[in-house]
Amino acid sequence: MEPMDLFSNYDVLGAFWVTVQLTVYSAVGALVWGTVLAVMRVGPVPITRGFAAAYVTIFRNTPLTILVLFASLGLASTLGITLASAESTTSIAESTFRLAVLAFVVYTATFVCEAIRSGVNTVPVGQSEAARALGMGFGRVLATIVLPQAFRSIISPLASILIALTKNTTVAAVIGVGEAALLMSEMVENESDVLFLVFALFALGFVILTLPTGLLLGWVARRLEVRR
Numbered sequence: 001m002e003p004m005d006l007f008s009n010y011d012v013l014g015a016f017w018v019t020v021q022l023t024v025y026s027a028v029g030a031l032v033w034g035t036v037l038a039v040m041r042v043g044p045v046p047i048t049r050g051f052a053a054a055y056v057t058i059f060r061n062t063p064l065t066i067l068v069l070f071a072s073l074g075l076a077s078t079l080g081i082t083l084a085s086a087e088s089t090t091s092i093a094e095s096t097f098r099l100a101v102l103a104f105v106v107y108t109a110t111f112v113c114e115a116i117r118s119g120v121n122t123v124p125v126g127q128s129e130a131a132r133a134l135g136m137g138f139g140r141v142l143a144t145i146v147l148p149q150a151f152r153s154i155i156s157p158l159a160s161i162l163i164a165l166t167k168n169t170t171v172a173a174v175i176g177v178g179e180a181a182l183l184m185s186e187m188v189e190n191e192s193d194v195l196f197l198v199f200a201l202f203a204l205g206f207v208i209l210t211l212p213t214g215l216l217l218g219w220v221a222r223r224l225e226v227r228r
Helices: 003-009 012-042 046-060 064-078 091-121 125-133 138-153 155-175 180-190 192-224
Strands: none
Touching: 012 046, 012 091, 012 138, 012 155, 012 180, 012 192, 046 091, 064 091, 064 155, 091 138, 091 155, 125 138, 138 155, 155 180, 155 192, 180 192
């Protein structure tokens, strides 16, 4: 079988497009939730600091597969939380996709939180003290002085997290999300005579997705690097 036959018989591009969507939605959600967790961890309120620390410790050390399965079996099957309209003709596919995104956000946000917290620690304490001496509150100091510098110093770690997230999307196949890994499993079963070609095709696909991301964000990190 020729490579083009695989493209004509299977929707390879469509599967990778689902992978891209999973990555983008999960990355945005993880960045937002991870930032909130980081603010809690460096904040002055003991309860929020304890919550964020416990959250990061628990979910960072929980296997992603368990979180994805819990989202599907625990939330959807047991509690009836489907995240999709029951009237939709594609409600099952929409629900599994959104539940997978939720699991990825819950998991990836812990790594984003720790990256941001490490970036906050690189900001000289004197800058925050000077801002507070001028009458600025904690929230304003964090938003205008600390976080902008922290984000500039952690672009490379965030790039690594994004690349890891892209590869982690393959876990969504365990609950039937029609992304690249699920299609690869189907092709392995049906095209056993060209296994090397199938594996090479999907390996190349993930390289195409992750390599430009790493190169682009690496360039951005060098351009925006904070000079101490």
